[in-house]
Amino acid sequence: xxxxxxxxxxxxxxxxxxxxxxxxxxxxxxxxxxxxxxxxxxxxxxxxxxxxxxxxxxxxxxxxxxxxxxxxxxxxxxxxxxxxxxxxxxxxxxxxxxxxxxxxxxxxxxxxxxxxxxxxxxxxxxxxxxxxxxxxxxxxxxxxxxxxxxxxxxxxxxxxxxxxxxxxxxxxxxxxxxxxxxxxxxxxxxxxxxxxxxxxxxxxxxxxxxxxxxxxxxxxxxxxxxxxxxxxxxxxxxxxxxxxxxxxxxxxxxxxxxxxxxxxxxxxxxxxxxxxxxxxxxxxxxxxxxxxxxxxxxxxxxxxxxxxxxxxxxxxxxxxxxxxxxxxxxxxxxxxxxxxxxxxxxxxxxxxxxxxxxxxxxxxxxxxx
Amino acid sequence: xxxxxxxxxxxxxxxxxxxxxxxxxxxxxxxxxxxxxxxxxxxxxxxxxxxxxxxxxxxxxxxxxxxxxxxxxxxxxxxxxxxxxxxxxxxxxxxxxxxxxxxxxxxxxxxxxxxxxxxxxxxxxxxxxxxxxxxxxxxxxxxxxxxxxxxxxxxxxxxxxxxxxxxxxxxxxxxxxxxxxxxxxxxxxxxxxxxxxxxxxxxxxxxxxxxxxxxxxxxxxxxxxxxxxxxxxxxxxxxxxxxxxxxxxxxxxxxxxxxxxxxxxxxxxxxxxxxxxxxxxxxxxxxxxxxxxxxxxxxxxxxxxxxxxxxxxxxxxxxxxxxxxxxxxxxxxxxxxxxxxxxxxxxxxxxxxxxxxxxxxxxxxxxxx
Numbered sequence: 001x002x003x004x005x006x007x008x009x010x011x012x013x014x015x016x017x018x019x020x021x022x023x024x025x026x027x028x029x030x031x032x033x034x035x036x037x038x039x040x041x042x043x044x045x046x047x048x049x050x051x052x053x054x055x056x057x058x059x060x061x062x063x064x065x066x067x068x069x070x071x072x073x074x075x076x077x078x079x080x081x082x083x084x085x086x087x088x089x090x091x092x093x094x095x096x097x098x099x100x101x102x103x104x105x106x107x108x109x110x111x112x113x114x115x116x117x118x119x120x121x122x123x124x125x126x127x128x129x130x131x132x133x134x135x136x137x138x139x140x141x142x143x144x145x146x147x148x149x150x151x152x153x154x155x156x157x158x159x160x161x162x163x164x165x166x167x168x169x170x171x172x173x174x175x176x177x178x179x180x181x182x183x184x185x186x187x188x189x190x191x192x193x194x195x196x197x198x199x200x201x202x203x204x205x206x207x208x209x210x211x212x213x214x215x216x217x218x219x220x221x222x223x224x225x226x227x228x229x230x231x232x233x234x235x236x237x238x239x240x241x242x243x244x245x246x247x248x249x250x251x252x253x254x255x256x257x258x259x260x261x262x263x264x265x266x267x268x269x270x271x272x273x274x275x276x277x278x279x280x281x282x283x284x285x286x287x288x289x290x291x292x293x294x295x296x297x298x299x300x301x302x303x304x305x306x307x308x309x310x311x312x313x314x315x316x317x318x319x320x321x322x323x324x325x326x327x328x329x330x331x332x333x334x335x336x337x338x339x340x341x342x343x344x345x346x347x348x349x350x351x352x353x354x355x356x357x358x359x360x361x362x363x364x365x366x367x368x369x
Numbered sequence: 370x371x372x373x374x375x376x377x378x379x380x381x382x383x384x385x386x387x388x389x390x391x392x393x394x395x396x397x398x399x400x401x402x403x404x405x406x407x408x409x410x411x412x413x414x415x416x417x418x419x420x421x422x423x424x425x426x427x428x429x430x431x432x433x434x435x436x437x438x439x440x441x442x443x444x445x446x447x448x449x450x451x452x453x454x455x456x457x458x459x460x461x462x463x464x465x466x467x468x469x470x471x472x473x474x475x476x477x478x479x480x481x482x483x484x485x486x487x488x489x490x491x492x493x494x495x496x497x498x499x500x501x502x503x504x505x506x507x508x509x510x511x512x513x514x515x516x517x518x519x520x521x522x523x524x525x526x527x528x529x530x531x532x533x534x535x536x537x538x539x540x541x542x543x544x545x546x547x548x549x550x551x552x553x554x555x556x557x558x559x560x561x562x563x564x565x566x567x568x569x570x571x572x573x574x575x576x577x578x579x580x581x582x583x584x585x586x587x588x589x590x591x592x593x594x595x596x597x598x599x600x601x602x603x604x605x606x607x608x609x610x611x612x613x614x615x616x617x618x619x620x621x622x623x624x625x626x627x628x629x630x631x632x633x634x635x636x637x638x639x640x641x642x643x644x645x646x647x648x649x650x651x652x653x654x655x656x657x658x659x660x661x662x663x664x665x666x667x668x669x670x671x672x673x674x675x676x677x678x679x680x681x682x683x684x685x686x687x688x689x690x691x692x693x694x695x696x697x698x699x700x701x702x703x704x705x706x707x708x709x710x711x712x713x714x715x716x717x718x719x720x721x722x723x724x725x726x727x728x729x730x731x732x733x734x735x736x737x738x
Contacts, residue, residue, distance in 0.1 A: 115688060279699070319459055337727065358705070
């Protein structure tokens with residue numbers, strides 16, 4: 001296995017990243033946040049790739065990075081001085097890892113239960129430090145989170161009274177609003193969700209507590225939630241790479257990556273089979289799009305095969321490279337170990353997807369149990 | 370991060386494998402094939418785990434293993450002396466890897482195009498050897514494969530006339546039949562598909578060519594296709610671990626693995642959120658089942674969260690372990706690096722999922738491009 005120097009040498013299936021398109025996406029998002037008081041905290045979970053995150057931080061407008069897992073936060077702590085783990089962590093093993101991260105960087109973690117607060121506080125005290133927390137609010141997604149208002153204030157008071165944790169603010173991810181296609185409806189729903197978040201922040205302050213951080217937003221709402229007074233940071237992630245699902249929203253971001261495949265079977269005039277199946281890209285947001293073959297569409301995605309319907313006369317032979325556009329960035333990236341980074345036809349770098357999977361599983365392998 | 374010694378110490382999300390249940394599944398399948406002329410060729414793609422494959426081979430009735438990717442075949446070649454790559458391989462880089470595998474073990478590869486035959490033959494000749502091939506037939510799945518009958522015989526003749534490849538037989542995977550719920554309908558469709566396969570094998574022999582291997586079948590049809598005269602081997606894989614999709618068929622195999630998660634949020638009386646989301650198990654065959662909590666069901670599966678609806682009074686607290694049963698084994702296993710193997714409450718081993726992902730991507734990382 002030799003190292004690919006050009007796009008035609010990349011072994012398939014593979015994630016191929018257009019560095020120029022990536023940089024344009026990063027710059028467009030950074031520029032939006034240059035003229036306001038709200039800052040950007042790019043979500044690392046979308047790409048899990050330090051080389052991409054470093055470019056996001058270098059472009060400016062960023063207050064730090066957002067993570068979804070302890071593994072991600074461990075990777076990010078090596079190069080980022082302000083890390084938000086926007087997710088609940090409740091077990092002793094993972095809270096101990098949080099404390100280790102907090103010794104290296106400024107760490108803030110979401111909480112929505114007394115048990116979570118106590119678990120983080122205990123690990124922090126054992127390590128002789130304090131970990132910052134945000135009260136996670138359910139602003140309509142109906143997943144995790146405390147009910148906005150009195151319950152959230154009570155949780156904030158509990159945090160303030162617990163040694164080992166420091167109250168930094170509130171968080172509310174309007175995940176249910178991100179995919180709303182109609183711009184006016186999306187705006188109305190985001191305003192409602194962020195209204196609950198900002199109002200709860202005010203209630204926390206009225207209770208005499210600190211609430212410097214008011215965190216929310218995503219790629220679908222960055223320019224709505226990011227302009228609501230009182231919101232201090234936006235957790236968008238998908239904008240850097242984009243997928244077909246977010247492309248439906250008409251956002252000013254380009255597809256910066258594709259899954260590259262090779263035609264391995266050409267059974268009929270109107271069908272070909274490509275070697276980039278469901279183990280190389282997910283279909284939880286629908287079948288992938290076809291990048292560069294007008295009239296073709298994906299009709300099936302099995303473990304190792306994407307089946308395409310072809311237009312009459314399509315010049316598709318065995319060995320032809322076909323690029324597909326994933327419907328959902330985050331879980332697709334998680335299936336690969338590297339991005340092959342291209343400029344035009346040249347492969348200019350190979351970026352490790354360093355936070356793929358679970359560090360503790362790799363550690364268990366290393367321990368040789 | 371310490372090595373878990375008991376189930377309660379396993380960091381979540383994680384694949385937890387019940388070794389006794391696995392061994393029962395393996396023995397049940399092996400015993401079915403002990404009293405016939407058809408043999409079993411377990412499909413490695415379902416688990417990608419050498420420790421499981423070795424147990425399958427040790428149980429007997431196996432003629433070798435089946436793989437879906439070159440990476441899998443490379444891993445398997447280290448311990449198996451008869452490997453079928455039941456998939457089309459057409460590029461020079463991967464054909465060179467096939468030739469390297471063929472220097473270590475008996476390798477057979479599926480072909481369905483002249484280009485594929487020529488690519489494999491060229492790599493084999495360059496390595497000074499011959500690679501065995503099966504003509505891949507489309508027996509109704511409408512994915513890869515030559516049309517049964519004359520077209521397949523013509524392809525077999527082409528193989529026979531090409532130095533570097535050796536015709537070993539025919540293959541036809543009745544993938545479209547595997548999920549058919551009704552046993553009578555499944556039987557009728559499998560008989561029809563295997564009928565095309567066996568008839569084509571006979572036509573190949575009538576043309577004066579060798580056709581020792583007639584390969585097909587899967588977990589849903591092993592006891593139908595495996596009893597059709599002329600079928601020489603069955604490529605079943607999912608039976609070893611099982612998932613909720615195959616469980617619908619009423620097969621004599623148990624769920625041998627779960628995705629273990631931890632309750633990280635308990636926002637309402639009827640809802641909890643568990644840390645084993647879509648990055649730890651796929652939903653292409655539906656939402657996962659709940660293993661051990663009567664009345665509970667999964668209502669949503671986001672990247673890092675499984676949301677469960679709970680029955681009244683459920684004893685589910687923050688930190689409670691919840692086991693989910695994946696709807697689709699193969700792509701779920703591919704998301705993890707290890708199986709935590711348990712006997713009762715004890716973790717007795719940690720088995721590497723050695724063929725997860727793509728070896729060429731890990732090689733590119735190692736090359737430091």
